Amino acid sequence: MQTRAIVSVLGDDRVGIVAAVATTLAEAGANIEDIRQSIVGGIFSMTMLTTIERTSPAFDDVQRMLNEVGERLGVQVTLQREDVFRYMHRI
Numbered sequence: 001m002q003t004r005a006i007v008s009v010l011g012d013d014r015v016g017i018v019a020a021v022a023t024t025l026a027e028a029g030a031n032i033e034d035i036r037q038s039i040v041g042g043i044f045s046m047t048m049l050t051t052i053e054r055t056s057p058a059f060d061d062v063q064r065m066l067n068e069v070g071e072r073l074g075v076q077v078t079l080q081r082e083d084v085f086r087y088m089h090r091i
Contacts, residue, residue: 003052003059003081005030007066011075013044021046021077024069028062029053044075 009021018037025032030052037046052062063079070077 002054004033005050005052005059005062006078006080007046007048007050008078008080009044009046009048009070009075011044011070011073013039013042014073017044017073017075018046020069020073021048021066024065025050025062028057028065030062 007021007025009017011017018035022032025048030050032048032050034049035046036048037044039045052059057065059079059081066077066079
């Protein structure tokens with residue numbers, strides 16, 4: 001069974017954000033299904049739709065890994081299950 005999840009990244013733009021987040025997801029066995037990013041006024045914003053495999057680390061462990069990367073880079077990284085994300089952002 002797979003878990004679809006949304007990764008959101010927000011913070012000051014700097015070199016290596018995409019690489020660090022993508023590498024962390026790869027190490028966790030997650031696949032990036034779609035990615036959108038933009039830089040507005042020096043603020044970096046990225047949203048990824050990912051699939052976390054059943055054989056991957058637990059969801060909470062992946063979240064911890066991404067939090068550590070965010071702290072190291074000075075950006076906010078959020079991981080949410082897709083169903084929770086859609087519920088929170090419905091109109």
